Amino acid sequence: MEDQHTDDAIGRNTPPALARGPEPVRHWRDVFWLTVFVLHLILFGLVLGLLGLNRFREADRLNLDKFTKHNAGGSSESTTEKYWPIYGTAAGLGALIAWAWLLFLCRKGNQMMKFSIHSVTTYLALVSVFCFWIGEIFWGITCAIGAVLQFLYVLSVMDRFPFSMLVLRKAVKMLWELPEAAKVSYGFVVVMLMWMVLWSFGVSGVVASGIADGARWWLLVIFSVSLFWTGAVFCNVVHVIVAGLVTLVLIHGGKASPTMPPKPLLRSFKYSVTTSLGSVCYGSLFTAAIRTMRWGVRAMRSLIEHNECLLCCVNFLFNVVETLVRFFNKYAYVQVAITGKSFNHSACDAWELFQSTGIEALVAYDCSGAILLMTVILGGLLTGTCAGTWAWLRNKDEAVMIGSTAVLMGMVLVGLTVVIIESAVTSLYICYAMDPSLINQWDSEFYKEVREVLHQRLQHRSGHDISSHHGVLTSMGLSI
Structure with a gap:
């Protein structure tokens, strides 16, 4: 009887099912940022090509050293091909690790995630010791601080891992049903490798140049930021493609559903690389940094919750970060895939949806994104x-220049x-917030577990008094 009551409540209180009507015409969004990204690729591509060519097989082939303090840093006789093979090997190794990572995550997800969680701290500590041994004090201290912060973060969220692992297992289950998602990912790895050929060519020229060490480091930082943005754009294009595919499958009740649009992967791909590409470029500039800040602030709150003075300061920082999260969050990419709106509009829609339904409590509790980040860092x-x-x-x-950029x-x-x-x-969360029955019809056991955890989190937030959340609980299919 309770389950029947829950189903009735879902039917009465959730929004109408999505995307079952005619597909609206999509307009180009955030065109300014798309233009900036394309111009950035052209400009950096030219500069990288010149810097690499200047030292290719002949020192100072293009006579660029006259613009620098000659012989102030690296060897003036070094050439690009001395370092380019190292970067090529790093790219090949990174691609191999990426392929193996996804394979093992899909087949042995639990073990791989636990391995990543515990390995990052240990590995950073070992790298720190090695850096101290070779005399790189700055990098030794940096890695040591990273190891400590990683260890403290894991301690602060240890109780969240069981639920986060559950969510990740269900995400992997969804991907098993959509093997084309992995093909998209591998395809973009190949495209990224093609860009890295040019990027590593130019960076090898920088490392081989006779520029002063300080100037070389600044150039490497600039080119690393460029690579980070380019990589983030590629990652988030994949994010939008897969999100569009997953939401279509959930909304229409499976790939074989007669209401499923024809060629859903091609449809999602088309929007992500055309009308929504500007939104992806814009969001990719900020979301990663803001997410990292949010994880750090949340971890600090957990560790100093009994120190009122420090907690007051951290709460101020937390409120600032939460304001930023409202406009820059990873759930925006799902909304971009579904509606084709601008990035900020999509981010606000996603956050307001979570706030109005109470799912924000669940999202804040879940640390699956941090676990996946640990696998990325380890790779x-x-x-x-x-x-x-x-x-x-x-x-x-x-060695440190090459090693840090290869990371x-x-x-x-x-x-x-x-x-x-x-x-x-992210697609599972958005679909649950919009219409819990979509998750229920896909995996009823997962739906029940999410419902139970949501109930607990809302109780926790309200000090074990959930009367004020009665409307939210009813709308999400929960009973008090």
Whole structure:
């Protein structure tokens, strides 16, 4: 009787099912940011090509050293091809790790996620010791701080891991039903590798140049930011494609449903690389940084909840970050895939939807995104360590430069495969918030477990008094 009452409540209080009517015409969104991204690719591509060519097979082929302080840093006789093979190996290794990561995550998801969680701290500590041993004090301290922060974060969210693992397992289950999602991911890995050929060519020229160390580091930072943005755009294009595919499957009740639009993957791909590409470029600039800040602030709140003075300061920072999250969050990509709205509009819609239905309590409790980030970081560390070790054996002076930039290459490539799992997770949450029956008809056991955890989180937030949330609970199919 209770289940029947729950189903009736869902039917009465949830919004109408999505996307079952005619598809509206989509307009180009955030065109300014799309233009900026394309111009950035053209400009950086030209600069990278020139810097790489200047040292290719001949030192200072284009006579660019006259614009720098000659011989102030690297060897003036070094050439691009001395370092390019190392970066090529790093890219190949990153792609291999990315392929293996996704394969094992889909087949042995629980074990791989636990391995990533516990390995990042240990690996950072080992890298820190190695950096101290070779005299790189700054990087040794940086890695040590990273290891400590990672350890503290894991301690602060340990109780959330069971639910987060459940969500990740269900996301993997969804992807098993959609093997084309993995093909999209691997396709974009290939495209990213093509861009990395040019990027590593130019960066190898920078490392080989005679520019002062400080100037070389600044150039590497600038080019790394460019690679990060490019990689983030590629990742989020995949995110939008997979989100569009997953939501269509959930909305229409399966791939074989007669109401399913023809060629759903092609449909989702078309929108993500045309009308919605500007929104992806815009969101990719900010979402990763803001998400990382949010995880850090939440971890700090958990660790100092009994210190009122510090908690007051952290709460102020938390409110600032939460305001930013309203306009920049990963759930916006699902809304972009569904509605084709601008990024900020989609982000606000997603956040207001979560706030109005109470799902925000569940999203805040879930740390599946952080777990996936740990797998990305571990993949990057493995790639960077291998590249850095090879460079150290050949020339100790440039080992840290090459290793640190190779870490980013590995993270980007692994991120391109892991993002399909995150896309499935975000799509499940958005669909649950819009219409819980979509999740119920896909996996009733998962629906019940999510409903139970949501009930607990709302109780926790209201101090075990949920009378004020009666309307929310009813709309989400919960009984008091």
